[in-house]
Amino acid sequence: MRITATILAVLVGSSPSVAEDWRRFENSNFIAFSNGESDDVIGVLTELELVRAAASQTPGFFLPDDNPRTLVMLPATMAEFSRLAPFETMAGFAQPLDHGSAIVLPAGGGGADARMIARHEFAHTMLFNEWFDYPHWYSEGFAELVSSINVDWRRQHFTVGEKPERYGRRIRPRIDWEELIDTDFDAHNLADPELVQAAYAQNWLLIHYLILNGEKDYSSELDRYFSRVATGESSEAAFATAFGNSASALWESVLERYARRPPSTRRDFDPTGLDLQFEVSKADDGVFRPLLTYLADKADARRPGLEGLPSLESVAGTWDQLKFERQCSDPLTFTYRPESNIVAIEGFYSAPGTAPVPALFDISRLGGDSFQLTNVTADTFPNVVTTSDYRISMRNENVFCLDEIPLGRICSGIFHRCDRER
Numbered sequence: 001m002r003i004t005a006t007i008l009a010v011l012v013g014s015s016p017s018v019a020e021d022w023r024r025f026e027n028s029n030f031i032a033f034s035n036g037e038s039d040d041v042i043g044v045l046t047e048l049e050l051v052r053a054a055a056s057q058t059p060g061f062f063l064p065d066d067n068p069r070t071l072v073m074l075p076a077t078m079a080e081f082s083r084l085a086p087f088e089t090m091a092g093f094a095q096p097l098d099h100g101s102a103i104v105l106p107a108g109g110g111g112a113d114a115r116m117i118a119r120h121e122f123a124h125t126m127l128f129n130e131w132f133d134y135p136h137w138y139s140e141g142f143a144e145l146v147s148s149i150n151v152d153w154r155r156q157h158f159t160v161g162e163k164p165e166r167y168g169r170r171i172r173p174r175i176d177w178e179e180l181i182d183t184d185f186d187a188h189n190l191a192d193p194e195l196v197q198a199a200y201a202q203n204w205l206l207i208h209y210l211i212l213n214g215e216k217d218y219s220s221e222l223d224r225y226f227s228r229v230a231t232g233e234s235s236e237a238a239f240a241t242a243f244g245n246s247a248s249a250l251w252e253s254v255l256e257r258y259a260r261r262p263p264s265t266r267r268d269f270d271p272t273g274l275d276l277q278f279e280v281s282k283a284d285d286g287v288f289r290p291l292l293t294y295l296a297d298k299a300d301a302r303r304p305g306l307e308g309l310p311s312l313e314s315v316a317g318t319w320d321q322l323k324f325e326r327q328c329s330d331p332l333t334f335t336y337r338p339e340s341n342i343v344a345i346e347g348f349y350s351a352p353g354t355a356p357v358p359a360l361f362d363i364s365r366l367g368g369d370s371f372q373l374t375n376v377t378a379d380t381f382p383n384v385v386t387t388s389d390y391r392i393s394m395r396n397e398n399v400f401c402l403d404e405i406p407l408g409r410i411c412s413g414i415f416h417r418c419d420r421e422r
Contacts, residue, residue: 022283026069027275033283033291034074036107041074044105044118045278048072050151051119053274054158057267061126061146068100070125071291074107081106084295087188092117094124095295101125102291116164120147132226135235137181141203145211148264153271161212161264167201171259174198177247181206183235206247208262209255218243294322297414301393301401312336312365314397315343320418332415341365345373363392373402 021035025045029052034041048070055061075081084104085093091113092105103121105114123146127134134142144164151158163171174195179185180202187199210218221242228238240246245253316336333346345361363371371392393401402413 024281024283025278027278029069029275030072031069032072032074033288034107036074036076040107042278044074046276047115047118048122049276050153051122051149054149054151054269055146057270058160071102073102073104076107078106084299086298092121094121096128101128116147119149135183136186137203140200141207144200144204145207151269153269153274156269157266158269159264159266161208163262171201171205173202173251175202177251178236181235181239181247205255205259209258212265214263290322297399297416300395300399301414312343318418319415321413321415
């Protein structure tokens with residue numbers, strides 16, 4: 001069996017004994033699934049609840065009142081976690097979902113680093129609520145800043161902004177500032193772990209200054225920057241216009257001095273809304289298995305190519321883009337046409353604000369593990385969204401990835417068989 005089948009056999013499997021190892025933990029703000037030790041799980045969830053409560057009391061941090069409960073997946077071991085992680089080097093990650101978000105962490109991590117990682121990943125879910133694709137520098141810098149929250153709820157105070165020890169005595173820019181704020185930059189793609197940490201430190205410093213400097217409120221400048229980036233302006237140009245300085249010039253004029261002693265703030269903590277009571281039950285509802293399958297498919301999509309490419313015939317069947325709240329929904333039917341050696345996708349697609357119309361898509365092989373997806377009904381139905389700017393990469397006989405061109409390494413959609421065994 002290939003990679004995904006192995007993952008599912010280990011993590012989901014057809015044996016009831018595997019599912020019975022997983023339990024559900026929940027309070028008013030989180031729903032967690034874990035096969036780890038209860039003490040480890042409660043430790044992670046307690047940290048998430050504390051940072052949630054503190055963040056909701058921090059100016060500049062936004063949590064909507066109707067925020068759905070965050071899903072948390074806590075596999076018992078680092079090995080099990082790594083089979084779900086989208087990058088090999090990750091110690092935790094957050095994942096936006098159709099209705100809400102998920103955080104994935106190893107339950108048995110332990111220690112101060114694990115608590116920091118939990119806080120970091122929760123910060124990402126706060127940004128998911130905005131439904132805006134924040135540039136990497138802001139997303140990771142904000143998450144690093146939130147990870148510095150330390151709550152003493154019994155003494156009813158918390159601190160924000162203390163410099164992490166892993167950054168060393170001084171923060172020095174090892175990544176060019178203009179490269180760092182470019183929308184295409186992603187520290188996860190850096191091969192050198194020290195450079196990754198350096199990028200995170202610079203992100204942290206920049207966000208720390210813009211939010212916690214204590215002298216100037218930069219919220220309007222940030223809003224102006226995000227608005228310009230959203231219209232397609234380059235991040236570098238938008239930053240210089242919004243802040244009146246390039247990121248490099250900001251380092252020379254302010255940040256280099258600020259980095260020597262960035263301030264931390266202490267705030268009163270109101271424990272009124274704190275919920276540290278987690279109910280425990282068996283993980284037997286309809287959320288657990290679809291979420292686990294979805295995460296395994298997402299992890300499989302970033303793995304290297306297959307030993308042998310699946311035949312086009314194997315793609316025939318009924319598939320679906322997995323939604324976490326249901327096992328299979330809005331199915332797409334795939335039909336193999338041997339006379340033309342293509343697979344047709346039949347479904348309903350429409351542009352925003354228009355009624356759905358029938359659409360037919362052809363998949364044809366480009367070579368290697370790449371396929372071209374072409375909308376063949378676009379002429380008949382001009383309001384149908386054309387997806388010819390995408391390619392399909394087969395991962396195994398059960399999973400393919402819809403890759404955006406030219407960023408073919410980034411899987412923008414996972415499709416998997418609805419009728420496969422789980």
